[in-house]
Amino acid sequence: MKWKVSIPGRGSATPIIWQNRIFVQTAIPAGATASPSASATASAPSEPGASPAQGARGPGGRGGGFRSQQPSEPHQFVLLCLDRETGKTLWQKTLREEVPHEGHHQADGTFASGSPVTDGNLVYSFFGSRGLHALDLEGNLKWSRDLGRQQTRNSFGEGSSPALVGQTLVVNWDHEGDDFVVALDAATGRERWRQPRQEITSWATPLALETGDRAQVILSATERIRSYDLATGKLLWECGGMTQNVIPTPVAGHGLVYAISGFRGAALLALRPDRTGDLTGTDAIVWQHNKNTPYVPSPLLYDDKLYFLSGNNAMLSCFNALTGDPLIDAERIDGLAGVYASPVGAAGRVYLAGRNGAVAVLRHGHPLEILATNRLDDRFDASPALVGNEMFLRGRETLYCLAEK
Numbered sequence: 001m002k003w004k005v006s007i008p009g010r011g012s013a014t015p016i017i018w019q020n021r022i023f024v025q026t027a028i029p030a031g032a033t034a035s036p037s038a039s040a041t042a043s044a045p046s047e048p049g050a051s052p053a054q055g056a057r058g059p060g061g062r063g064g065g066f067r068s069q070q071p072s073e074p075h076q077f078v079l080l081c082l083d084r085e086t087g088k089t090l091w092q093k094t095l096r097e098e099v100p101h102e103g104h105h106q107a108d109g110t111f112a113s114g115s116p117v118t119d120g121n122l123v124y125s126f127f128g129s130r131g132l133h134a135l136d137l138e139g140n141l142k143w144s145r146d147l148g149r150q151q152t153r154n155s156f157g158e159g160s161s162p163a164l165v166g167q168t169l170v171v172n173w174d175h176e177g178d179d180f181v182v183a184l185d186a187a188t189g190r191e192r193w194r195q196p197r198q199e200i201t202s203w204a205t206p207l208a209l210e211t212g213d214r215a216q217v218i219l220s221a222t223e224r225i226r227s228y229d230l231a232t233g234k235l236l237w238e239c240g241g242m243t244q245n246v247i248p249t250p251v252a253g254h255g256l257v258y259a260i261s262g263f264r265g266a267a268l269l270a271l272r273p274d275r276t277g278d279l280t281g282t283d284a285i286v287w288q289h290n291k292n293t294p295y296v297p298s299p300l301l302y303d304d305k306l307y308f309l310s311g312n313n314a315m316l317s318c319f320n321a322l323t324g325d326p327l328i329d330a331e332r333i334d335g336l337a338g339v340y341a342s343p344v345g346a347a348g349r350v351y352l353a354g355r356n357g358a359v360a361v362l363r364h365g366h367p368l369e370i371l372a373t374n375r376l377d378d379r380f381d382a383s384p385a386l387v388g389n390e391m392f393l394r395g396r397e398t399l400y401c402l403a404e405k
Contacts, residue, residue, distance in 0.1 A: 011112030012381035027111035104157025128158035193233035262293035287324030
């Protein structure tokens with residue numbers, strides 16, 4: 001462990017890294033400390049605390065996750081900038097302070113679930129109903145855009161992140177009101193196009209993709225997976241086949257898009273994104289799978305292998321991404337429980353973080369081989385971030401930096 005530092009408030013947003021800066025989103029209740037620790041401390045990994053492990057529960061309400069209370073306390077919606085080498089806070093910017101208009105599930109949601117994005121010039125901090133904000137790397141606000149108020153299904157909470165493609169930001173606004181997808185000019189926040197949608201609430205982040213001479217943005221949702229022309233917003237293609245409550249973001253490679261979901265059913269489609277029109281039931285679907293797909297975590301495409309979890313459980317599958325042949329079929333990862341973070345991969349390894357504070361390190365490939373299981377005194381919902389020879393883990397309480405010596 002290179003360093004660890006306490007993060008004020010609460011959030012499940014994955015940290016992002018640009019050169020020597022780390023950007024983290026959090027929501028701080030009024031009355032809580034408004035300043036993170038000024039210094040980070042080096043520490044060896046410790047054993048998990050007394051809090052029980054969280055198993056497979058989600059916005060369906062199992063295990064108490066269904067509870068949502070109307071907020072009465074103001075929150076500060078904050079973007080933090082930390083020094084990558086030490087974890088010390090460089091600056092802290094409160095972008096909005098208000099009482100949220102609706103709550104989230106206490107066990108599963110936060111008011112800072114979406115992650116920021118940057119191009120190295122500006123950093124874009126998205127708090128959903130609390131606005132989209134562009135700042136320079138010194139924390140100076142350049143523009144803000146209010147897109148309205150979401151009413152999420154059963155007050156599950158908000159969670160989609162924006163996609164940045166060149167000079168275009170794309171935001172998914174699927175909720176229980178008027179749905180749309182909107183593209184904004186990244187430099188000014190000016191709206192470039194907006195397309196209405198007919199969906200229940202979805203949480204997937206848009207996927208940007210270039211195929212041939214066209215750039216497209218793909219949104220996965222309950223009714224349809226849809227692709228829009230990045231320049232104009234025109235609908236390019238659509239395909240049915242997902243389950244309800246789509247949370248995982250699609251991934252792309254090998255000329256295919258892999259869309260996946262796993263609430264009240266199971267669905268995985270490998271699609272050709274260079275087509276047009278309605279692809280449902282056509283040969284544009286190269287292969288599909290209908291068992292043991294994830295509820296919350298997105299899949300990992302690593303070389304020619306597609307990794308995904310079952311529900312929010314520590315059961316991993318690995319498929320040949322080109323053919324759909326199973327290489328690992330829903331095998332349990334001992335020592336890991338409650339997986340909401342998405343898997344990540346690097347250096348011939350796959351990393352899985354769980355709510356019981358464990359991170360499993362697997363050998364990339366098959367058969368399943370667990371190289372190590374390390375435990376920290378925290379619980380992980382945010383996906384790990386890998387940069388160079390460092391891993392950044394954002395827990396419920398702490399941001400950790402783990403590094404090769």
